[in-house]
Amino acid sequence: MAQDDQIKIRLLEVFDAVMQTGRVTSAASYLGISQPAVSASIQRLEAQLGFVLFEREGRVLAPTPAARHLAEAVRPVFSAMADLTEEVRRFARTGMAHLRIATTPSLGHGVALDALRDLRRGDPEMRADVTVCNDDQVLQAVELGQADIGIVLGAIEETDLHRTLLPPTHLVAVIPRDHALTKHATLGPAELAKEDLIDAGRVISPLVAGSFARQGVVYSPRFEAHQSQTACAMVRAGLGVTVVDVFAAELYASKESLIRRFYPPTKLTNTVLRPAAIPESKARVLADYTRLLHAATDHVPFLAHQHRSPIYN
The missing domain is CATH 3.40.190.10 (Periplasmic binding protein-like II)
Incomplete structure (x- = not known):
């Protein structure tokens, strides 16, 4: 079939509308085009295919066996078009x-x-x-x-x-599960300064140091971890206690460690x-x-x- 003779999607859309509605007027209304345009499209499609698609029965167009066969053949085409339309809309959204x-x-x-x-x-x-x-x-x-x-x-x-x-969220203390400090519901500089402190990095460190200073306690960590999750792992390994963001505490605390509220309340x-x-x-x-x-x-x-x-x- 030459390129000029290839069936256009628009002709198949008109054909499908007539198949669905059974009337030229209804198909025209559905597609938003004129009745003569629908009739002309069906005639053009029939000419390209070489067989009759519809026979008029009163005001209704009855599909021929050839039309029913064509409808089955083009169904995957319209399904693919629907998928493509949804993909384009999704792309526009995201x-x-x-x-x-x-x-x-x-x-x-x-x-x-x-x-x-x-x-x-x-x-x-x-x-x-x-x-x-x-x-x-x-x-x-x-x-x-x-x-x-x-x-x-x-x-x-x-x-x-x-x-x-x-x-904002609060900083929390992470301690070994078997530590004597587990009896406390909250832990502050006075309690933690007596322990081997693990510094959790440059974001957390100034906040903790400031809280210690407000309580008149020197912040002097023994270890530096640079990351909250590393500090939690060091607690789990029994190297000391730490003050970290609650995100890391909840993710990296384990059966070997517990979380306690840190005071004075320190927000991140x-x-x-x-x-x-x-x-x-x-x-x-x-x-x-x-x-x-x-x-x-x-x-x-x-x-x-x-x-x-x-x-x-």
């Missing part, structure tokens, strides 16, 4: 085919995945890349366009990136980063993910000693 997330370990192994799970429920076919790295690498990934969104511990001040602050506010300028189609999925991340963070317990999980008891 922009790119996948969401690229860069995040620090405490958040990336917990609330960032919770938010991603909830986002996927609204779009089961979505794709995502999740990269877990340190704060500097997260910041660099977003600045270089290697990530669509970044999540870091603490509040980032000096950056040209768009910033969204997540709900974390930051979501994204480029200052993003395509409109991409903005929606980023806004949805940020909203879900905000909700996931908001569910993290502020008063750790009131939590009923075994890692608190």
